[in-house]
Amino acid sequence: MNHDTATPVTIIGLGLMGRALAEAFLKAGHPTTVWNRTAAKADRLVAAGALAAPTAGDALKASPLTILCVTDYRAVRELLDANGGELAGTTLINLTSGDSAQARDTARWAEQHGARYLDGAIMAVPPAIGTAEAVILHSGPQADFEAHRSTLGVLGTVTYLGADHGLASLYDVAGLAMMWSVLNAWLQGTALLKTAGVDAAAYAPFARQIAAGVAEWLPGYAEQIDNGSFPAEVSALETDARAMAHLVEESEAVGVNAELPKLIKAMADRSIAAGHGGEQYPVLIEEFSRPHAG
């Protein structure tokens, strides 16, 4: 790809992640305009071929596609508010971290100012940008995503989730909850096994196998949730709860942290108290779907 055919892109926000995004576009031959509140952060990118716009408004005008990657949605809105007149006809892709309500609000505001708007979430660390490992989620109008899919593909593995602008944020935090949960369960197990002198390296393959195995159950279990019916085909929740008590007791007996085991048991106990002891694990969706007062 060369400068004659590649879509010009603008990157606003040159933190670690913004700089990684700009570098990926430069490397792929896209005319790349950059802007940052602290201008010096553009220096290395300019040396690599980027154009530093003097103002955010100039940056927005320089390309048909602008990627926003700033501190938070408040910074996004301040920046857009000050340049509302420059937005008509442009496409904004907001990769700033925030929540689903902020994404929907910002989408509404941008559309009112004549911009096309996609909200996104980067499930990767800056060094992974530009490789297939970097998963970048997008939500908003599908036509706007498809128009820029190949350009965005320079950044990593791009995924389209749906028209609701809040989806990228929701999938992002849901995926992170899975990531930290696998890591925490592994740390719980590692801590338990360390009390018997077992190395973390000796335990890790076992934990990996269980995590990968249970991951395979999820699509089947999802059917129970979508059907709203939880027959105990494999195991009943009250049987699980007895094993949860063993996990709590063992954690306490060997002197490791027992908070995660206790939370696991508390969620199940509440569901059993609500009459679901004879049903299967996914019935806990009812507990996960409502706040707990306590």
Added chain:
Amino acid sequence: MNHDTATPVTIIGLGLMGRALAEAFLKAGHPTTVWNRTAAKADRLVAAGALAAPTAGDALKASPLTILCVTDYRAVRELLDANGGELAGTTLINLTSGDSAQARDTARWAEQHGARYLDGAIMAVPPAIGTAEAVILHSGPQADFEAHRSTLGVLGTVTYLGADHGLASLYDVAGLAMMWSVLNAWLQGTALLKTAGVDAAAYAPFARQIAAGVAEWLPGYAEQIDNGSFPAEVSALETDARAMAHLVEESEAVGVNAELPKLIKAMADRSIAAGHGGEQYPVLIEEFSRPHAG
């Protein structure tokens, strides 16, 4: 295999799981003796070819290998205490659920009475017994395990963990913690996405991919734990904590349960407060390895 060559086995305890164990041995052609406090539970097994021993002592004497699968370790000890004279030279495999201290105590007692003793844990539901899906963990003297490995293989995929009799219980609860954590993280994500009208079936493949992907990191992360050194090669804990705040806020904003997100963040916050904000996630092993007062 036929009755002339297959090792005779005894099963004590004929709950759902004990009956499944006995059925697997009968199907594989092992002379199978059974005993249960409530004798009627043996009826179907006797019809299928099992021998019902009149007393637990007779059951222990009937085979060189006895598998115990009763309610708890208290029941194990009552049963063995009453039959201490029958134990010399026999091999006991205790698949009763319990903790690592109970396993070690019972091993010591059994060995003092002249028995060989392995402690085990069944990571499967009764209908899986007799298939490769049923993983059965064993710990205790390796020679005793090897002597009966092929007989035990009738029950499922048998694994030997080490000489410490407590290992089977510890691996068991550690694996269960992983199982419930993957399921709970998936339920958290499913609850979050449901607020945007996304079906559980639509979200499940994404959750599966994240869980399986993170599982692959564990052996590498284990090296950091075994080395006691946690350089932030991929991401620093304080960066993770900002994303954890998004998870908590999003969960609260859309009205789903936030206990799991809050626990994830609390563990990281404590580690950051202890000075580890610039290190990588596995440094949390220090938090997981000690009880939390509160």
